[in-house]
Amino acid sequence: MKNEMTRLIDRLEAAHHLSAEEYTFLIRHRSPEMMEYAAEKARRIRLERYGNAVYARGLIEFTNHCRNDCLYCGIRRSNLHCQRYRLTSEQILECCGIGYELGFRTFVLQGGEDPFWKDEDFCTLIRQIKELYPDCAVTLSLGERTRESFQKLFDAGADRYLLRHETADEAHYKKLHPEEMSFSHRMQCLRDLKEIGYQVGCGFMVGSPYQTPQSLAEDLKFIEEFSPDMCGIGPFIPHKDTPFGSFAPGTLEETLWLLSLIRLMLPHVLLPATTALGTIHPKGRELGILSGANVVMPNLSPVSVRKKYELYDNKICTGDEAAECRGCLSRRMESIGYELTVHRGDVRR
Ligand code: SAM
Ligand code: FES
Numbered sequence: 001m002k003n004e005m006t007r008l009i010d011r012l013e014a015a016h017h018l019s020a021e022e023y024t025f026l027i028r029h030r031s032p033e034m035m036e037y038a039a040e041k042a043r044r045i046r047l048e049r050y051g052n053a054v055y056a057r058g059l060i061e062f063t064n065h066c067r068n069d070c071l072y073c074g075i076r077r078s079n080l081h082c083q084r085y086r087l088t089s090e091q092i093l094e095c096c097g098i099g100y101e102l103g104f105r106t107f108v109l110q111g112g113e114d115p116f117w118k119d120e121d122f123c124t125l126i127r128q129i130k131e132l133y134p135d136c137a138v139t140l141s142l143g144e145r146t147r148e149s150f151q152k153l154f155d156a157g158a159d160r161y162l163l164r165h166e167t168a169d170e171a172h173y174k175k176l177h178p179e180e181m182s183f184s185h186r187m188q189c190l191r192d193l194k195e196i197g198y199q200v201g202c203g204f205m206v207g208s209p210y211q212t213p214q215s216l217a218e219d220l221k222f223i224e225e226f227s228p229d230m231c232g233i234g235p236f237i238p239h240k241d242t243p244f245g246s247f248a249p250g251t252l253e254e255t256l257w258l259l260s261l262i263r264l265m266l267p268h269v270l271l272p273a274t275t276a277l278g279t280i281h282p283k284g285r286e287l288g289i290l291s292g293a294n295v296v297m298p299n300l301s302p303v304s305v306r307k308k309y310e311l312y313d314n315k316i317c318t319g320d321e322a323a324e325c326r327g328c329l330s331r332r333m334e335s336i337g338y339e340l341t342v343h344r345g346d347v348r349r
Contacts, residue, residue: 042292047143207250
């Protein structure tokens with residue numbers, strides 16, 4: 001077993017691809033020893049490509065209004081306990097100003113799919129950010145839109161787009177989403193974004209309800225073929241006011257294992273150690289970096305709204321003490337021998 005595992009890990013490192021069956025085998029037979037074997041290689045590959053720099057992205061969660069009803073998500077439209085908020089353009093620009101002073105050179109605008117925000121509003125905002133901070137990258141994470149809309153936002157100056165595919169297994173997708181949502185549309189969005197010229201991020205939750213080793217292998221196969229610039233993976237964490245409120249969360253170990261495998265598969269990829277990982281374990285983000293991740297996304301949203309952007313229970317960095325996430329993450333990265341950097345941190349293919 002051990003020989004077969006090391007052989008597959010070595011081959012993934014050398015060839016950057018495996019078959020779905022081989023990925024399934026790796027996923028099924030994870031062990032602490034193999035995790036360390038893969039993590040050590042992942043750290044070396046990341047070091048060769050990116051050094052010991054960890055890129056910081058300033059995350060602005062600008063609205064929790066959402067027209068969608070994803071079964072796992074705390075801000076789904078059916079959650080009547082969710083206190084809705086929406087930042088104004090002025091408030092968002094204020095967050096960027098604070099972030100710029102703190103050294104951030106990437107702003108990530110993330111929100112639910114909020115129909116109040118029209119293409120024109122986003123375009124004006126993106127132009128304003130680019131005018132004020134021409135040395136910064138703007139990343140959007142606004143969910144599914146039409147190709148025309150993606151194009152307009154790109155033409156206004158947006159550089160990158162994060163849209164997790166959520167699962168590459170269509171049958172699994174149907175178990176996580178209401179009937180009106182479409183797997184093929186989400187995948188089409190990802191292809192459109194790439195064709196338009198964005199740096200694109202896909203990704204999925206680890207341990208989401210009904211996930212199997214085979215569906216995870218399909219995720220890895222999809223990521224291998226799509227070859228994204230960024231890949232966001234983090235554990236699923238239940239939210240009490242959703243249909244999945246009593247499901248078990250994804251595990252630290254499986255998330256770290258997948259981070260290492262993805263680094264071996266795509267040496268160039270920008271791979272965040274997510275807030276969800278920091279939520280299931282106090283040192284989750286540090287362990288994510290030590291498994292091959294190279295991005296963190298501290299929260300720049302006003303403290304007054306952070307608790308309301310609650311995708312899952314017990315999300316970290318939502319209290320007053322977290323007003324200055326950058327300092328906290330800087331110290332955390334230093335504690336493991338890495339350096340939080342302020343560069344734009346574009347992908348290095
Ligand atoms: N609306 C945009 C979209 O659909 O891409 C961006 C916001 S959405 C809330 C961001 C990501 O949060 C989703 O892609 C999903 O993977 C993740 N997420 C939602 N609920 C979660 C949960 N309960 N546990 C962990 N991650 C979750
Ligand atoms: Fe937000 Fe530590 S990263 S408080």
